[in-house]
Amino acid sequence: MRPRTALATLPLAMALTLVAGCSAFEDDAAPPTEAIEKARTTFVDAGTVTFDLKQSGIPKGRNGVSAANGNGVIDKDTPKFKGQVTGVIKGASAGVEIVAVDDKTWMSFFTKDFNPVKMSDLGAPNPAEFFRAGSGVDQVLEHTSDAKAGEQTRSGDTVLQEYTGTIPEADIQRLxxxxxxDEEFDVTYGIEPDSGELRSVVIEGDFYKEKPTTFTLTITDYGKDVEITAPK
Structure with a gap:
């Protein structure tokens, strides 16, 4: 029975070791301002990313984007996006393909062709603006205040260090x-410590007057080879 007992205690010992390692990692977390600034520059320098955006819920009677996923080209002058956007328009939910180049957007809805569309007419933002260096996601990072180091989390096999803070209403309205x-919104970042890559963003607050909402953004594939062109 003794060998069996020893084997039974092995997983517990491994778990305790892992917990100890996590605690040490949290204690060694980079200073919030330094980590967030590194995440900002790493995001801009990547040139391209893949992202997945989800919203917790759109109030009844409102138009808006409930989810979006695709690739973005990060650029100050000509940001780009290509992917699928799911939204609610006049109470109906639908998924469409969107191509956005700078301030122009095209939509494909149950067709192979893309037609010009104004996202503002649909009550939705231009997704390319998330990737405009100087006013997109990187600006949200730059404007983060009251930043504090949080817990260590895992995203698959990747260890992330959380940082919390607040961001101004102006950035939410712009993007x-x-x-x-709200005058400000709560934000939680998940940053991969070694690379400095921003992997997740969770923004909570009164996006609508009716009720608080949460937007969750997951970012992957930094520097992936992506080609996005305006539809002909």
Missing amino acids: FELGEG
Whole structure:
């Protein structure tokens, strides 16, 4: 029975070791300002990323984007996006393919062709603006205040260090074309410590007057080879 007992205690010993390692990692977390600034420059320098955006819920009677996923080209002058956007328009939910180049957007809805569309007419933001260096996701990072180191988490096999803080309403209004109830919004970043890559962003607050909402952004594939062109 003794060998069996020893084997039974092995997983517990390994778990305790892992917990100890996690605690040490949290204690050694980079200073918030330094880590967030590194994440900002790493994001801009990547040139391209893949992202997945989800919203917790759109109030009844409102238009908006409930989810979006695709590739983005990060650039100050000509940001780009290509992917699928799921939204609610006049109470109906639908998924469409979107191509956005700078301030122009095209939509494919149950067709192979892309037609010009104004996202503002649909109550939705231009997804390319998330990738405009100087006013997109990187600006949200730059404007983060009251930043604090949080817990260590895992995303698959990747260890992330969380940082919390607040961001101003102006950034929410610019990117999401929402933000009617708060002067600032709570944000939690998940940053990969070694590379400095921003892997997740969770923003919580009164995006609508009716109720608080949460947007969750997952970022992967830094520097992936992506080609996005305007539809002909």
